[in-house]
Amino acid sequence: MGEDFAAALPANAWNWMAVWRRNYLLWKKSALASILGNLADPMIYLFGLGTGLGMMIGRVEDTSYVAFLAAGMVATSAMTASTFETIYAVFPRMREQRIWEAILCTQLTLGDIVLGELAWAATKAFIAGTTITIVAATLGYAGWSSLLYALPAIALTGFTFASLAMTVTALAPSYHYFVFYQSLFLTPMLFLSGAVFPVTQLSGTFQQVAHFLPLAHSIDLIRPEMLNRPPGRIALHIGALCIYAVLPFFLSMVLLRRRLMR
Amino acid sequence: MSNVAIDLTGVMKSFGNKLVVNGLSLTVASGECFGLLGPNGAGKSTIARMVLGMTRPDAGKITVLGVPVPARSRLARKRIGVVPQFDNLDLEFTVRENLLVFGRYFGMSTRAIKAVIPSLLEFARLESKADARVADLSGGMKRRLTLARALINDPQLLVMDEPTTGLDPHARHLIWERLRFLLARGKTIILTTHFMEEAERLCDRLCVLEHGRNIAEGSPHALIDEHIGCHVIEIFGGNPQELSSLIRPYVQRIEVSGETLFCYAPDPEQVRVQLRGRAGLRLLERPPNLEDVFLRLTGHEMEK
Numbered sequence: 001m002g003e004d005f006a007a008a009l010p011a012n013a014w015n016w017m018a019v020w021r022r023n024y025l026l027w028k029k030s031a032l033a034s035i036l037g038n039l040a041d042p043m044i045y046l047f048g049l050g051t052g053l054g055m056m057i058g059r060v061e062d063t064s065y066v067a068f069l070a071a072g073m074v075a076t077s078a079m080t081a082s083t084f085e086t087i088y089a090v091f092p093r094m095r096e097q098r099i100w101e102a103i104l105c106t107q108l109t110l111g112d113i114v115l116g117e118l119a120w121a122a123t124k125a126f127i128a129g130t131t132i133t134i135v136a137a138t139l140g141y142a143g144w145s146s147l148l149y150a151l152p153a154i155a156l157t158g159f160t161f162a163s164l165a166m167t168v169t170a171l172a173p174s175y176h177y178f179v180f181y182q183s184l185f186l187t188p189m190l191f192l193s194g195a196v197f198p199v200t201q202l203s204g205t206f207q208q209v210a211h212f213l214p215l216a217h218s219i220d221l222i223r224p225e226m227l228n229r230p231p232g233r234i235a236l237h238i239g240a241l242c243i244y245a246v247l248p249f250f251l252s253m254v255l256l257r258r259r260l261m262r
Numbered sequence: 263m264s265n266v267a268i269d270l271t272g273v274m275k276s277f278g279n280k281l282v283v284n285g286l287s288l289t290v291a292s293g294e295c296f297g298l299l300g301p302n303g304a305g306k307s308t309i310a311r312m313v314l315g316m317t318r319p320d321a322g323k324i325t326v327l328g329v330p331v332p333a334r335s336r337l338a339r340k341r342i343g344v345v346p347q348f349d350n351l352d353l354e355f356t357v358r359e360n361l362l363v364f365g366r367y368f369g370m371s372t373r374a375i376k377a378v379i380p381s382l383l384e385f386a387r388l389e390s391k392a393d394a395r396v397a398d399l400s401g402g403m404k405r406r407l408t409l410a411r412a413l414i415n416d417p418q419l420l421v422m423d424e425p426t427t428g429l430d431p432h433a434r435h436l437i438w439e440r441l442r443f444l445l446a447r448g449k450t451i452i453l454t455t456h457f458m459e460e461a462e463r464l465c466d467r468l469c470v471l472e473h474g475r476n477i478a479e480g481s482p483h484a485l486i487d488e489h490i491g492c493h494v495i496e497i498f499g500g501n502p503q504e505l506s507s508l509i510r511p512y513v514q515r516i517e518v519s520g521e522t523l524f525c526y527a528p529d530p531e532q533v534r535v536q537l538r539g540r541a542g543l544r545l546l547e548r549p550p551n552l553e554d555v556f557l558r559l560t561g562h563e564m565e566k
Contacts (some may be wrong), residue, residue, distance in 0.1 A: 003333050004318060011336055018366040025363065026354055098350035104316055105344035106367035106415075107336050261316055262277065 008257050010111035018108060019116025020123070027124075038128040042077035046070060046132070049196065061198055063227055070136040071223035072195030074129045074150070075157055079215055082125035082158040083186065086165035087178045090117050094169065100260065110256060114249065118162040125158025126151070133226065142226035149225040157218040160241045163248040164214070170255035189215045194223075214244040265292045266325075267419050267450040268313060273322030275308055275474070282308050283319070284474040290452055292418075295445055297461040297468030298454040299552075301560065305474035306454035307347060310423045313452065314339060327419060340368065343412030347423040347454075349404050353397045357388055357407055360396060361414055368415040378414065385440065386410035402433025409440060420444065422453040426460060438463055458552040472560050482552055489558050490550035493530050497523040499543045509536050517557050524557065526550070 010016060027034060050066035060068040093099040103113050133150055136142040142150075168181045190196065192206055193216035199207055210216045217237040224231045268290040275283040283305045290296040298306045311317040313326055315335020324331040326338040352360050361382060365375030383389045386406040391399065399407065405425065412420060425441070426434040441464055445451060455461050461468050462482045469479040478485055492514060497505060502518045509525060510516060512532040517524040527533050530547050537543055 007315075007333060007336065015369070018363075018369070021366055022352070022363045025359065029354075097353065098346075098348060099352060101346065102350040102352075102364070103367055105314060105339065105342075105346070106364070107340045107369065108367050109336060261318070 005253075005257065008110040008253065008261065010115050011107070011109045015108050015112035016116035016119055019103065019113055020120045023117070023120040024123075034124075035127060035131065038077065038081045038124065039131055041080065042073040042128070042132055043135070045076075046073045046136075064141070067136075067141040067227060068198075068223075069196060070132070070141045071226045072193075072219055074132045074136070074154060074226070075193075075215060075218040075222050076190060076195050077132050078125035078129035078154050078157040079161045079186065079218070081128040082121040082162040083165045083182075085121040085124050086117065086162045087169050087172075087181070088175075090121075090166070091169050091172065091175065091178075093117075094256075094260070104260070110261065111253060114166060114252060114256065118159055118166060118249070121162035121165070122155055122158035125161070126155045129154035129157070136226065143228045146225040146228055149231075150222050153218065153221040153225065156238065156241050156245070157214075157222075160214050160218070160245040163245045163252070166252040167248045167255060170252045170259060189213050192216070194219050214241060217241050266290070267292045267294075267327060268296075268452060269323075269325045270309075270312075271323045273309075273312065273319045273324060275305075275312065275317065275319050282474050283312070286322070286471075286474065286476055288469055288476060288479070290450065292450050293445075293448050294466040295441075295451040295453070295464050297465035298452065298471060299456065299458070299461055299468055299556065300454075300471035301456060304471040306456075306471060307423050308474075309471075310421055310452070310454055313421055314342065314344065340415065341418045343415065343417035343420045345405075345408050345412050345420065345422040345425045347427065349408055351396045351404060351407060351411070353395075356393050356395055357383070357399070358392045360407060361411060364411050365414045370415070375414070378416075382410040382413060385413065385443075387436070400433075402429050402436065405429060405433065405437060406440070409437065413444075417449070419450045419452070422451060424454055424456070426455075426457065434460075458556060462552045470556060470559055477559055478555070485555050486550050486552060489555045490526060492526050492528045492550065494548055494550050494554055495525040495527055495530055495533055496546040496548070497525065497537070497543060500540065505537075505543075509533050512536060515558075519557060524554065526554070 046066065046069060050069045054065035057065045059065070100113055104110065130151060133142060133147055133154070137144050137147060168178065172178060192202065192210050193199070193213050194210065195215065199210045199216065202210065217240040220232055221234065221237045266289055271287050273283055273286045286309065298309060300306050308317060312319055312324060313331065315332035315338065318332050327341050329335070329338040331338055352363060355363060358379060361379050362372070362375050383392055386409060388403060388407060388410065391403060396404065396407065426437050429437065438460065441451065453464070465482060467479065467481050469476045471477070478489070480488070498521055502521060502523050505523055506516045506518065512529070513525045513527040515526045525533055534545065537545065
């Protein structure tokens with residue numbers, strides 16, 4: 001059994017790229033629509049909430065509310081882009097389109113496929129998060145130099161949430177189940193992770209919960225960088241995101257093997 | 263290099279309480295076309311999946327192209343081409359892009375893939391469709407593209423799960439012709455089918471499966487000679503029970519399948535004499551074929 005599981009893991013460090021390139025080739029056909037689609041939501045939140053609430057709230061943590069919100073929206077857009085890719089695009093590739101089935105007949109392993117899909121979802125998250133960072137920097141809500149440090153954090157955020165979503169995809173019997181993940185996990189996390197208001201506004205228990213939320217770690221990485229502030233415990237945040245990326249990867253491998261390779 | 267392409271020994275597989283493959287042993291030699299025949303649910307597709315390492319046997323040993331499967335099935339799959347039962351082409355891509363993307367799954371460089379695409383398109387008779395979207399192809403064209411795709415890595419072995427199911431006769435004959443071309447070039451083919459004609463035309467050897475067991479094995483002609491060995495008269499248009507009691511003394515054996523009577527008769531003329539003068543009967547005398555073998559062995563009616 002252990003030997004079989006090992007055989008399903010990624011075969012080498014580059015096989016996954018074939019899957020990534022397949023998705024990239026498809027994405028190129030409608031790149032503009034895809035980018036705009038991923039941007040619309042966070043931009044509307046940023047400017048709708050940012051300007052509207054910003055006028056009422058004034059300053060938050062010694063900065064304008066829009067600037068505070070910008071980092072939250074960057075992390076959230078990365079989370080949403082990679083989650084949606086991994087559930088709504090990967091699930092049909094795995095099921096009705098039978099694309100995974102076709103790939104499993106080649107020299108690629110299940111692990112290669114999963115890794116390629118995760119890398120692609122992280123790429124889409126990277127594009128979405130980076131575009132918002134650039135918009136924020138252009139409008140003066142973030143420093144240009146911070147871009148350099150924020151970008152790897154955005155990519156890691158994308159990979160982490162893709163990995164978490166992959167376990168959901170592996171478990172879901174049908175599309176209907178994805179809405180639970182969105183409304184019971186992602187949406188509450190948005191409010192508990194300091195994306196739209198500081199975590200310090202929460203009650204003590206919820207502040208404790210926030211320590212365990214991947215989005216909170218992502219925002220804690222990205223916000224100081226965008227606001228040109230001294231970074232906090234970088235190693236802790238990166239470590240937490242890595243754990244949330246690696247453990248679900250292996251969990252989804254177990255689940256997908258049970259689902260696809262009976 | 264061994265001349266055994268596939269070797270299964272005592273393979274068992276069940277899903278839940280359902281035993282799907284029951285102690286199956288078989289050997290496919292390099293360069294031959296081997297058929298797995300059986301009704302739906304006989305375990306054909308499961309065997310094909312096990313050969314590819316996509317399903318793990320509960321017991322038994324599988325070796326494919328000299329490699330133990332599933333433990334090292336990736337090595338075997340490098341040299342295998344697969345035509346699955348259901349088309350799983352990438353519908354959002356063109357014909358050419360499908361081949362390009364699939365070649366990359368085998369680790370081929372873009373340049374190497376582009377070098378083989380023209381010959382694959384020619385093989386599949388899809389030259390004029392290279393830039394058409396797959397979604398716009400006919401069923402026969404999709405199957406031919408699936409076959410071309412299976413050849414992109416220049417495989418030694420082709421695993422085909424019902425390669426012509428759902429095709430019209432023209433499309434089916436074209437696929438058969440292409441498969442014979444591949445066999446002539448020395449490829450090994452294992453195919454599952456429930457079309458007797460397909461098995462008879464293509465297979466050097468075949469085995470008949472029922473409930474996951476191998477109930478007969480041999481060349482199509484040997485199986486026909488061994489299990490039937492005489493002419494067949496099909497009779498329809500009468501009451502099968504009444505007719506069968508009338509002609510039973512003059513035939514070796516009678517099978518009733520639906521409203522048709524299959525009479526296995528060493529001397530067909532005697533049967534004709536018995537039925538002379540009966541209105542509304544239609545008689546068809548023909549040489550025996552694999553379908554007769556199948557009916558005899560399994561007692562099931564094959565799906566046509």
